[in-house]
Amino acid sequence: NSTPQMVQSSLLPEDVYTDDCLTSYTHVYSPDLLKDQVAFITGGGSGIGLRIAEIFMRHGCDTVIASRNLDKLKEAAQKLTSATGRRCLPLCIDVRKPESITAAVDETLKDFGRLDILINNAAGNFLCPASSLSFNAFKTVLEIDTMGTFNTSKVVYEKWFKDHGGNIVNISATLGYKGQALQVHAGSAKAANDAMTRHLAVEWGPSGVRVNTVAPGPISGTEGMRRLGEY
Ligand SMILES: CC/C=C\C/C=C\C/C=C\C/C=C\C/C=C\C/C=C\C=C\C(=O)SCCNC(=O)CCNC(=O)[C@H](O)C(C)(C)COP(=O)(O)OP(=O)(O)OC[C@H]1O[C@@H](n2cnc3c(N)ncnc32)[C@H](O)[C@@H]1OP(=O)(O)O
Numbered sequence: 001n002s003t004p005q006m007v008q009s010s011l012l013p014e015d016v017y018t019d020d021c022l023t024s025y026t027h028v029y030s031p032d033l034l035k036d037q038v039a040f041i042t043g044g045g046s047g048i049g050l051r052i053a054e055i056f057m058r059h060g061c062d063t064v065i066a067s068r069n070l071d072k073l074k075e076a077a078q079k080l081t082s083a084t085g086r087r088c089l090p091l092c093i094d095v096r097k098p099e100s101i102t103a104a105v106d107e108t109l110k111d112f113g114r115l116d117i118l119i120n121n122a123a124g125n126f127l128c129p130a131s132s133l134s135f136n137a138f139k140t141v142l143e144i145d146t147m148g149t150f151n152t153s154k155v156v157y158e159k160w161f162k163d164h165g166g167n168i169v170n171i172s173a174t175l176g177y178k179g180q181a182l183q184v185h186a187g188s189a190k191a192a193n194d195a196m197t198r199h200l201a202v203e204w205g206p207s208g209v210r211v212n213t214v215a216p217g218p219i220s221g222t223e224g225m226r227r228l229g230e231y
């Protein structure tokens with residue numbers, strides 16, 4: 001009958017369930033691996049995106065964390081900068097609104113003068129059987145996960161990567177590999193993203209753009225854990 005919190009205190013690493021920065025960090029790669037590079041991380045104010053920002057910054061990278069809730073982003077940016085000594089710029093975007101992404105990428109380039117890495121991490125998800133899922137609910141998740149990934153990739157490519165090269169990493173999921181109950185919306189969206197990754201890698205490779213995908217293990221973020229607890 002352990003609650004997630006009880007499990008955490010006894011067994012799990014300190015970064016599970018919290019959006020606090022690590023109290024200590026052992027570099028696996030050179031601490032200068034990403035020195036003075038700039039990463040744009042959608043959904044970087046919480047969960048997996050925040051942890052990616054932290055690890056990048058611990059390796060010398062400056063970051064932009066971008067999502068809808070600016071207060072949350074500002075708080076996260078402060079924590080990240082005080083833990084790592086690197087710059088973190090919080091910017092408000094909705095990945096469903098290309099004009100908000102354009103404004104944020106313009107702001108990034110004005111502030112940092114370059115952009116090296118895009119992490120497409122923002123996503124929306126909930127557990128729901130297909131028969132109860134409204135048409136709008138399915139569409140909403142596709143719009144955030146799939147169209148949001150395309151929108152952000154396209155803006156960053158047109159504004160910077162086309163002429164300078166860069167790296168795009170799409171955060172996926174294993175949901176669609178075999179089928180998973182209650183997840184037709186997210187599994188479909190991530191499967192489309194996996195195909196998008198391959199198409200863009202072929203089209204943009206000649207411009208020096210690498211496009212890859214990573215699928216975290218199940219329930220590795222804080223919001224996913226909270227929702228699993230609620231279900
Ligand atoms: C969140 C984690 C979910 C699942 C993982 C947890 C447990 C899994 C357990 C078993 C599965 C086993 C393995 C899974 C393996 C891995 C998990 C894989 C992926 C995990 C992915 C994530 O964690 S993604 C990040 C999750 N975080 C968020 O979603 C934060 C952002 N979320 C949101 O903003 C909202 O939740 C949103 C996605 C709904 C978007 O919000 P908004 O644009 O404001 O949209 P709304 O207007 O509120 O809603 C739009 C329509 O959607 C309907 N809706 C909303 N919530 C639900 C719900 N809970 N159930 C059913 N339908 C819902 C809403 O009613 C609207 O439709 P209408 O027809 O009414 O208009």
Ligand SMILES: NC(=O)C1=CN([C@@H]2O[C@H](COP(=O)(O)OP(=O)(O)OC[C@H]3O[C@@H](n4cnc5c(N)ncnc54)[C@H](OP(=O)(O)O)[C@@H]3O)[C@@H](O)[C@H]2O)C=CC1
Binds near residue numbers: 124222
């Ligand atoms: N947690 C897990 O177990 C797994 C997660 N993943 C993937 O990892 C990634 C991160 O998930 P996780 O850390 O758990 O989730 P979180 O809920 O912590 O992070 C999702 C982030 O996306 C942002 N976001 C949501 N909608 C939008 C939008 N329309 N525009 C811009 N930003 C948005 C949210 O910020 P805000 O509310 O401020 O907009 C939030 O910071 C996702 O791609 C998810 O699918 C994959 C497999 C397993």
